Amino acid sequence: MTTTESNAIPAELDLATRGLVLEPGTAEYVVEVTGFNVAVDHQPAAVLVAADADDVAAAVRIAARAGLKVAVKATGHGAAATGPDTILIATRALDTLRIDHDARTATIGAGVVWQKVLDAAAPFGLAALAGSATTVGAVGYTLGGGLGPIARTYGFAADHVRSIEVVTADGVVRRADEHQNPDLFWAVRGGGAAFGIVTEIVVDLFPIQTVLGGGVFFDIADAAAVLQAWRLWVPTLPESVSTSAAILHLPPAPELPEPLRGRTVLHVRFTHVSNTEDGYALLAPIRGLAAPILDTVAEIPFAAIASVHMDPVDPIPAMERGLLLTELTEDALAVFLGTAELPFAVAELRAMGGALHREPSVPNAVGGRSAAFSLLAIGVLVPPIADIVPEALDAFVGRFEPWSSGAFVNMAGAATGAPADRVRAAWDSVTKDRLDTLRAALDPTGLFSPAARW
Numbered sequence: 001m002t003t004t005e006s007n008a009i010p011a012e013l014d015l016a017t018r019g020l021v022l023e024p025g026t027a028e029y030v031v032e033v034t035g036f037n038v039a040v041d042h043q044p045a046a047v048l049v050a051a052d053a054d055d056v057a058a059a060v061r062i063a064a065r066a067g068l069k070v071a072v073k074a075t076g077h078g079a080a081a082t083g084p085d086t087i088l089i090a091t092r093a094l095d096t097l098r099i100d101h102d103a104r105t106a107t108i109g110a111g112v113v114w115q116k117v118l119d120a121a122a123p124f125g126l127a128a129l130a131g132s133a134t135t136v137g138a139v140g141y142t143l144g145g146g147l148g149p150i151a152r153t154y155g156f157a158a159d160h161v162r163s164i165e166v167v168t169a170d171g172v173v174r175r176a177d178e179h180q181n182p183d184l185f186w187a188v189r190g191g192g193a194a195f196g197i198v199t200e201i202v203v204d205l206f207p208i209q210t211v212l213g214g215g216v217f218f219d220i221a222d223a224a225a226v227l228q229a230w231r232l233w234v235p236t237l238p239e240s241v242s243t244s245a246a247i248l249h250l251p252p253a254p255e256l257p258e259p260l261r262g263r264t265v266l267h268v269r270f271t272h273v274s275n276t277e278d279g280y281a282l283l284a285p286i287r288g289l290a291a292p293i294l295d296t297v298a299e300i301p302f303a304a305i306a307s308v309h310m311d312p313v314d315p316i317p318a319m320e321r322g323l324l325l326t327e328l329t330e331d332a333l334a335v336f337l338g339t340a341e342l343p344f345a346v347a348e349l350r351a352m353g354g355a356l357h358r359e360p361s362v363p364n365a366v367g368g369r370s371a372a373f374s375l376l377a378i379g380v381l382v383p384p385i386a387d388i389v390p391e392a393l394d395a396f397v398g399r400f401e402p403w404s405s406g407a408f409v410n411m412a413g414a415a416t417g418a419p420a421d422r423v424r425a426a427w428d429s430v431t432k433d434r435l436d437t438l439r440a441a442l443d444p445t446g447l448f449s450p451a452a453r454w
């Protein structure tokens with residue numbers, strides 16, 4: 001722990017908490033504020049690596065007294081930049097993980113990443129609704145809705161939260177569930193950040209041991225024909241299938257399978273969860289469209305679900321933008337195909353529908369349930385393209401406005417400068433009004449970082 005007379009906040013945090021306190025100017029501080037997205041610059045007044053919920057509550061009270069903001073970082077996959085007016089709470093030491101196989105639940109601390117949950121649940125034949133990258137934090141992901149590789153079968157991750165432990169702006173640790181603090185419970189599940197710092201969630205687990213999952217990689221020359229067929233295939237699929245299609249500009253990286261290195265490809269992802277249907281037969285129309293460069297679809301343990309998307313695991317400087325689409329017309333597809341010429345690492349379309357369309361048994365603030373597709377484009381901010389990526393991304397998603405039905409908050413680009421109106425389009429006006437009213441009541445002084453308020 002470090003303290004200096006010149007910086008009263010780290011000293012106060014040090015006295016009031018059990019966790020590690022870091023202040024600017026130290027190597028440990030730099031390591032702690034650096035997350036997955038290294039393009040996001042954090043310069044908080046101090047970092048608290050919270051040891052428990054009481055630490056978080058103490059930091060919130062100290063920030064309130066000092067007129068500072070509070071922000072939170074787990075893995076840095078989606079954290080917005082923080083400045084010297086902010087105390088940053090790092091959640092990595094909140095690493096509780098309990099699997100209750102009788103109740104089919106997982107109790108997950110705010111610092112736990114999805115892979116850890118999957119590995120702990122697998123021996124019981126159970127699975128959790130992780131996202132495409134299992135290095136993402138389970139809590140941050142779920143608060144933003146959580147749209148994962150089996151989402152058409154089970155819905156949003158936020159639809160399967162049983163209860164939440166959260167520190168609100170008054171510095172009090174609260175439980176929220178269907179019966180206690182029901183408004184807070186509604187808002188935190190999908191309503192964006194800034195309702196509190198969540199220290200723990202309890203989520204449902206599902207009896208899934210394996211899925212038929214993987215990807216079929218096609219040469220970019222085949223992308224138009226394959227995507228046209230994919231567009232017409234998606235509406236015929238049962239809910240047991242989730243799929244997405246991405247144009248990837250892959251680096252010549254040794255960790256990639258040899259045939260993919262340095263190539264621009266179309267990656268069709270496929271996941272099928274069923275004990276009765278023939279998943280191979282459902283995939284057959286796509287497999288036969290062109291000779292694939294690589295086909296990884298196979299029966300896989302659910303804990304290997306990250307192999308379906310093959311998202312990067314090492315830190316990168318990235319910027320992202322996303323929209324939800326009501327339909328994927330031929331014209332929209334033509335715009336999407338244009339990404340083959342654009343300076344993006346990834347442009348993907350995820351098929352929605354199925355269970356995503358249904359309200360959960362305990363309603364929440366997740367928006368965009370009626371969307372047909374989610375669009376996401378990511379640019380890597382490295383020379384020589386770093387300067388042109390931001391404008392190209394905004395122009396690209398702007399071309400989808402004719403088919404846009406809002407945004408999905410986890411993929412709207414909130415942390416990397418997406419316009420606030422695009423991010424807030426994640427909710428219809430009734431939901432937005434309810435969220436705003438609740439936020440004004442729960443955090444009247446705007447303690448939680450404005451970057452996370454949306």
Ligand SMILES: Cc1cc2nc3c(=O)[nH]c(=O)nc-3n(C[C@H](O)[C@H](O)[C@H](O)COP(=O)(O)OP(=O)(O)OC[C@H]3O[C@@H](n4cnc5c(N)ncnc54)[C@H](O)[C@@H]3O)c2cc1C
Pocket residue numbers: 035036072073074075076077078079080091110130131132133135136137138139140141142143144145146147148149193194196197198199311312410411452
């Ligand atoms: C490679 C990659 C793959 C992804 N795949 C998917 C996907 O398949 N589906 C999907 O839905 N999303 C996906 N995402 C988006 C991801 O879910 C969000 O960026 C999410 O916010 C990351 O949470 P985190 O805790 O890992 O990251 P962090 O960057 O540490 O946190 C991001 C934000 O989440 C909020 N937050 C985090 N923890 C807490 C907490 N304890 N209390 C309150 N607020 C908190 C804060 O606003 C914080 O700024 C992906 C992102 C990346 C980079």
